[in-house]
Structure formats: structure tokens, C-alpha cells
Amino acid sequence: MKASELREKNNxxxxxxxxxxxxxxxxxxxxRGxxxxxxxxxxxxxxxDIARIKTVMNERSVAGE
Structure with a gap:
């Protein structure tokens, strides 16, 4: 999953x-266990992928969206 794809999705x-x-x-x-x-x-x-999603969500919260 790409970050650009994630940015197109809503919260x-x-x-x-x-x-x-x-x-x-x-x-x-x-x-595994x-x-x-x-x-x-x-x-x-x-x-x-989890890190990418959290990054996009954090970018939005900082930007005030």
C-alpha cells in the first residue's frame, strides 16, 4: 500500500x-508463537503499512484536518 493511496482515503x-x-x-x-x-x-x-497509516493520520491531525 502506498502513502499516496492512503492520502486519498478519509479518516x-x-x-x-x-x-x-x-x-x-x-x-x-x-x-509464529x-x-x-x-x-x-x-x-x-x-x-x-501500519506505520504509513499512522503517519498519514498524524499529518492530518497536525495540519488540522
Whole structure:
């Protein structure tokens, strides 16, 4: 997911996307703990997407939108 795509979404969509990613991250952590994780590279992608969403949300709050 690109930051430019995220900037086109409104705050509600960003919050929804963030919640979905956090849930997916939690599920992956549980799989890793159980030794059933099939795609360990997914961790870094999800973590970076979460950071992108939080960055866009912070930019908007600082700008006063």
C-alpha cells in the first residue's frame, strides 16, 4: 500500500484499515508463537503499512484536518 493511496482515503477508512492490519498482525504473532507461520515476510510489510497509516493520520491531525 502506498502513502499516496492512503492520502486519498478519509479518516474513517484509515481507521478501519489500521484496525484490520492490527488484527492481522496479532494473528501472525499467534501463528509464529505456535510455529505455524508460513510467510514471515508478511510481518515487515504489515508493520510498514501500519506505520504509513499512522503517519498519514498524524499529518492530518497536525495540519488540522
Amino acid at each position: 474513517e477508512e484509515l481507521k478501519k484499515e489500521l484496525l484490520e492490519l492490527l488484527r492481522e498482525q496479532f494473528g501472525l504473532r499467534m501463528q 505456535a510455529g505455524q507461520l508460513a510467510r514471515p515476510d508478511r510481518f515487515s510489510k504489515i508493520r510498514k
